[in-house]
Amino acid sequence: MASGIQAASPVDVALSVRELTVSLPEGMERAYAVENISFDLKRGQILCIIGESGSGKSVTANAIMGLLPKAIRVSSGEIRLDGMNIVGLSADKLRSLRGRVVSMIFQDPLSALNPLMTVGAQIEEVMAAHDVGTPASRRSRAIDLLIEVGLPDPQLMYHQYPFRLSGGQRQRVMIAMALALEPAILIADEPTTALDVTTQAQILQLIRDIQRRKGMSVMFITHDFGVVAEIADYVVVMEKGHCVEQGGAAQVLKSPSHLYTRRLIAAVPHLTGKDRVALDAADREPILKVESLVKTYRSGSALFRTQRIVPAVNGVTFDLSSGRTLGVVGESGSGKSSLGRLLIKLMESDSGSIRFEGRDLAGLSEAKFRPLRPKIQMIFQDPFASLNPRSTVGQILTVGPVAHGMRYSEADERARELLTHVGLDSGAFDRYPHEFSGGQRQRIGIARALMFKPKLLIADEAVSALDVSIQAQILKLLDQIQRETGVSMIFITHDLRVASQICDEIAVMHRGQIVERGPPSQIFLAPKSGYTRELVAAIPGEQPGSMPQHEGYVENPKQGESL
């Protein structure tokens, strides 16, 4: 903790946390959620708390809001708001501070809004809760707020229900709600994590604008160093409940002093404009040729003319050479996941062809396709939901190959071999998925896919749910596997930085179509389509001018994840 805590005069400090310790109930993996942390949020500044999952950053925010669950409580330390210690304050006093002096916005703006109340009613509720204004004045204030956060047609928006709004609009509503009583402090808990990258850029811009305009103090919680680089004045780095480093943003980002910070920053994927080194220069046969693939979702009944039609994949054409990786990037709703599901025939396409090793899969019946299934395997996004909690890892790995005719002894042997290969102990074979961390589960998912010796791997957001340091390890593993086995990969992701790490070629999808396809150097340095340019520009923490000579992901000497 080289910089220590600068002694700021109390007048400049909006929020001061002193030696805060929050204890966890007995039987948890550690005794304290956060231990002995201190920092100051200066007036009119943006303080970013950054850390990986389980670092205690959200607990800190909830402690400040007085919103800790009953089982978790502040055991020592002070939280000073404008000089007043709020630890131990009565529930009623805390309630009167919330929304009036300190406001908070959350990660998922859909679930954070009551689905049964209109946007206007939810904004007015803050004012009503603190007995501010009359119904008429609250209403006009709510409309002003909707204008202030840049929502179109505020009169209409006022009467809308949250589900009709896009993710970015919902987060704007949350911000409007948080601003209603002009609080001194805004706490933002991962407010852009659930948003698309272009929307994220807009929301970050909005928060920064409002903070400057109102001179508000903002405590911003994130796991993304890109976001920190965009927005922070001051940075607090947390690891496992401890504050390992804090200081001015420039200092922490450019010359981090603590090993953990350095490792974290190194693990952040950066855009590389460099193309991936070809595995070998020989001409490659395309293993997969997709032509004019179309899938349209229909719901409702055609008979009574209540049908809704959504074109998900709209004439997609590409090919993939063997041993190469194609990145499919796009924002939510772009059709990238639908494309993945079409390729593995989890869903039937409407028209077009999918030629895999020369055979058109699109027209094959399930029975005819089944023998080909082992050759095309999928790695799923959610490492928690994609493994059956009632099966041992060994069962999960062997059940597929055995069903396809592999002898059990052979499958057993291969499973144990693969588990070590993906960086797990072979003892993992007899254990259950819940005994593993997210990163370890994703390794299990990869081992499962590899059991079949596939020719084509489809990874759908395979690293999106993981912390950056784990993400880097998994990307490295996938890269290593490709080099060893020559498997081809389709890597579906919303994160352009990740895509730039691992892909030979990138296809940018927008509204069901591929708007641009090319090597990373083209996509990131000289994008041809306007949409790609927009996407690249929105990536947080990357200035297009200074496209750096970052290495790919950094070798992580310590396999922190293995057993």
Next chain:
Amino acid sequence: MVTRMSGFLLNRLSQSIVLLVIVSIIGFTVLNLMPGGPLAQFGLDPGMTQKDVERLAAQLGLNRPLWIQYLDWAWRLLQGDWGHSFRDGSSVLAVIGRHLLATLLLMGTSTAFAIALGAWVGIRGATHRYSLFDYCATVGAMVALSVPTFWFGLIGIYIFTLKLGWVPAGNMYTIGDGSVLDYLHHLILPSLVLSLVHVAIWSRYMRTATLDALSQDFVKTARAKGVSERRILLKHVVGNALLPMITLAGMQLPSILTGALVTETVFTWPGMGRLFLDSLGYSDYPVVMGLLIFSAILVVLGNLIADIIIATVDPRIRLG
């Protein structure tokens, strides 16, 4: 919006008709598979010869092939003729009508009571989770669900009628009295016994739904806004928790009108449940079939009404 709604109704109507046809065919077939048939009871009557029975069968059309009997019955039903009771010759609709009010009185009272009490117990159990109240409610619900209703009925009669003498043991009114108070007096015990199971079911569902709503992010948002706990509960939690309850209530609607077989029998309540049992006992096929179709229509209606209500209160759901 209007076309969407009418499209939905058309769609639902066509599904319902298919459903009703299937139910009636199955019901008709199963009923006629019963050994003996509708005239079996006359076989034991020494005053009736085999010839008399056959003449009666021909008169009632029971000697025709089953499928013709069904088509004939269905055709009449479509024209509004539900047939006539074998017992007293009065029309099936009139028979149903005579018993409907009694059941409506009993079931309506007990269901309203059960929903109100069940919702309250469920909400309180969720907000005071793992409290003494919650444990008692949980154990109470398990007892109410695992002990058969007739047993509660008999115990109720034993305690409140025989020992305490507070309420009558059965019937809907005292012959010769029939005042409102007299009806209420007779109503108390059966409706309470009947509602026991429903309170148990409702409180369990409501507890789960409330816990679910309490754990939603928007509740945290409301707390972060400084909204009082009381208002959070009333405005944010209960509203969202009641949504799944509407479906449950829709499924209960038919039972409000078709009655409770056991409770009505224990308390000699002249409602639909007893009518069904008696009609089965007398092999009064037209009445049994009438009741079957009647309750099938109610099931369809109950679900339809629940869907429409949900679509009205939940802005996210559009019918279609």
